[in-house]
Amino acid sequence: MLRGFYTAASGMMTQQSRQDVLSNNMANALTPGYKADQTTMRAFPEMLIERTDSKQLPVHHSVNIPNNKLIGSLNTGVYMQETIPDFGQGDLKETGMSTDLAIWNGQMPDDTGSLFYTIQNQDGGTSYTRNGNFTIDANGFLVTNSGHYVLDEGGNQIQVNNDEFNVTRNGEIQANGGVTPLGIVYHPNAAQDFTKGNNDLYNLEEDGEAPVNARNAGGVTFEVRQGMIERSNVDTTQTRTEMLQTYRNFEANQQVLKAYDKSMDMAVNQIGRLR
Amino acid sequence: MRSSYLAATTMGQLQQKLNLIGHNLSNSSTTGYKARTANFSSLLHQQINQNGIDGEAPRQTPEGLRQGTGAKLGHTKVRMDAGTITQTERPLDVALSGEKHFFQVQVTENGAAETQYTRAGNFYLQPINNNQQVSLVTAQGNPVIGENGPIVLQSDMDEISIQDNGNILVRRGEQQQVEASLEVMEIDRPRSLETAGGNRYRIPDNVPAAGMTAVAPDPGLHVGALESSNVDMGEEMTNMLEMQRAYQMNSQSISMGDQMAGLINQLRS
Numbered sequence: 267m268l269r270g271f272y273t274a275a276s277g278m279m280t281q282q283s284r285q286d287v288l289s290n291n292m293a294n295a296l297t298p299g300y301k302a303d304q305t306t307m308r309a310f311p312e313m314l315i316e317r318t319d320s321k322q323l324p325v326h327h328s329v330n331i332p333n334n335k336l337i338g339s340l341n342t343g344v345y346m347q348e349t350i351p352d353f354g355q356g357d358l359k360e361t362g363m364s365t366d367l368a369i370w371n372g373q374m375p376d377d378t379g380s381l382f383y384t385i386q387n388q389d390g391g392t393s394y395t396r397n398g399n400f401t402i403d404a405n406g407f408l409v410t411n412s413g414h415y416v417l418d419e420g421g422n423q424i425q426v427n428n429d430e431f432n433v434t435r436n437g438e439i440q441a442n443g444g445v446t447p448l449g450i451v452y453h454p455n456a457a458q459d460f461t462k463g464n465n466d467l468y469n470l471e472e473d474g475e476a477p478v479n480a481r482n483a484g485g486v487t488f489e490v491r492q493g494m495i496e497r498s499n500v501d502t503t504q505t506r507t508e509m510l511q512t513y514r515n516f517e518a519n520q521q522v523l524k525a526y527d528k529s530m531d532m533a534v535n536q537i538g539r540l541r
Numbered sequence: 542m543r544s545s546y547l548a549a550t551t552m553g554q555l556q557q558k559l560n561l562i563g564h565n566l567s568n569s570s571t572t573g574y575k576a577r578t579a580n581f582s583s584l585l586h587q588q589i590n591q592n593g594i595d596g597e598a599p600r601q602t603p604e605g606l607r608q609g610t611g612a613k614l615g616h617t618k619v620r621m622d623a624g625t626i627t628q629t630e631r632p633l634d635v636a637l638s639g640e641k642h643f644f645q646v647q648v649t650e651n652g653a654a655e656t657q658y659t660r661a662g663n664f665y666l667q668p669i670n671n672n673q674q675v676s677l678v679t680a681q682g683n684p685v686i687g688e689n690g691p692i693v694l695q696s697d698m699d700e701i702s703i704q705d706n707g708n709i710l711v712r713r714g715e716q717q718q719v720e721a722s723l724e725v726m727e728i729d730r731p732r733s734l735e736t737a738g739g740n741r742y743r744i745p746d747n748v749p750a751a752g753m754t755a756v757a758p759d760p761g762l763h764v765g766a767l768e769s770s771n772v773d774m775g776e777e778m779t780n781m782l783e784m785q786r787a788y789q790m791n792s793q794s795i796s797m798g799d800q801m802a803g804l805i806n807q808l809r810s
Contacts, residue, residue: 278805282542282543282801283606283608285544285797285798285801286543286544286547286608287608287609288544289543289544289547289548289791289794289797289798290544290547290608290609290610290611291609292548292790292791292794293547293548293550293551293609293611293612293791293794294581294583294609294611294612295787295790296555296580296581296612296783296784296787297580297581297582297583297612298580298581300583300612303607303608303609306601308598346606347598347600348600348601348602348606349602349606349607349608350601350602361578362620362622363578363618363620365618397582399580399582399615401616401618401732402730402732402733403733404730404733404745404747404748406729406730410582410615411580411582411615411616412582412615412616413616427729427730428641428729428730429621429730429732457601457602458601458602458603459603461586461588461602461603461607462583462586462607462609463585463586464583464584464585464586465582465583465584465615466582466583471603474603495580502790506790506793509793509794509797513797513800513801516801516804517804520804520805520807520808523808524807524808527808527809
């Protein structure tokens with residue numbers, strides 16, 4: 267049996283999935299606050315190959331005794347194990363709109379730590395986002411560019427009435443004579459507990475560790491910049507290069523598959539052929 | 542090929558943004574035009590569940606694979622910052638000074654009159670009722686609404702001028718008096734306005750008209766001047782180049798997806 271058939275096919279399927287993820291990153295190269303997905307490939311768990319054989323003992327009543335022998339381990343292909351968002355800071359771009367708010371990461375105690383705005387999702391629950399391209403709805407509430415309410419520190423919607431408000435560097439909105447601190451949370455390892463949803467929202471896994479208020483988290487510093495958006499952290503040059511690499515990898519696997527097919531052709535049509 | 546579909550979706554949205562930029566550029570010299578901007582937002586991430594694989598390495602993310610499906614254009618915003626004031630010295634040209642101020646215009650569409658709002662202050666006089674009267678209209682011919690409804694004056698005038706408080710001063714022979722007055726509205730949340738075409742906006746039906754008040758023009762109207770469009774050509778051109786490149790990048794995703802499909806097709810040849 268030609269095991270490599272399936273190995274090469276799994277290679278093709280994996281490269282195809284990778285291409286999908288890379289294309290999606292490319293598609294979101296202009297989405298504010300978008301965090302590029304990275305993929306991890308993993309070999310299928312090793313399989314132990316054993317030869318099954320039996321030996322006939324040269325005695326009167328022939329006795330068969332098993333003669334199994336370990337050949338060694340074999341990997342049977344590859345699969346895409348994870349898509350991990352890279353929570354690195356994106357560049358800031360000035361827009362001059364008072365409703366564009368960008369988070370600038372300062373010091374963080376964990377390498378994997380990340381900061382988010384808190385958003386009320388369509389189910390009334392809390393979701394998180396990095397896309398600070400906000401706007402004001404018809405009732406004067408601060409909303410995301412897909413219409414979800416932006417929440418303050420206490421989890422309430424923020425009514426700013428109009429776009430004449432100031433946001434301080436520590437994320438406090440000065441509007442209507444009052445001060446409302448924006449809800450900004452810190453998670454020490456967001457990739458582990460957050461899943462990407464629709465409209466740049468991140469949702470907390472059911473058994474995930476809830477993020478904490480960034481202002482109370484020890485050693486966390488950040489700045490909120492008004493009139494700026496955080497650009498997507500997709501590096502188009504790198505993504506394009508990876509796409510080319512993925513394409514060639516796919517092609518190489520296809521060639522291997524074709525080579526196996528040739529061997530199979532030989533096995534089926536040439537062996538034992540009468541001339 | 543998933544990648545081809547998501548790239549195609551995104552290209553459609555990029556085209557929308559290009560249309561928006563094109564619209565801004567073509568209105569770069571429209572009086573009182575306000576540039577519109579839009580940003581992208583990511584589309585749904587699909588969760589693809591893998592069958593549990595024994596002996597898997599510790600994961601860094603929750604179970605399953607999440608793959609995105611492209612990007613879409615989010616909310617379109619109107620930039621309300623004032624355009625530059627250009628002096629024309631024409632007596633019926635008026636520019637608003639407050640950023641949230643609007644003139645009121647009466648628009649009759651399909652027999653129903655509606656009040657709409659505009660920033661364009663290039664007004665004209667249009668004869669009505671067998672040249673007995675004149676009506677103050679916008680460049681599209683829609684009557685301008687003053688404090689007492691549409692502004693209509695008797696036509697035998699010698700001189701007409703608009704004062705910086707909105708009063709319309711008419712001279713007939715030796716007599717000079719205020720015969721009508723422009724009414725300026727302040728709209729607190731101009732982003733909730735809907736574009737009605739012809740450089741006008743309307744208040745959508747489902748939106749409370751809250752935040753709209755009649756105000757005295759303060760610091761005063763600029764008479765004999767027009768507000769230019771606030772489109773920044775440099776910025777729009779840069780955005781356009783950026784969009785074109787993004788368009789190309791996504792079309793490459795499609796062609797790559799196609800080539801990969803081709804490779805699958807060639808497996809048996």
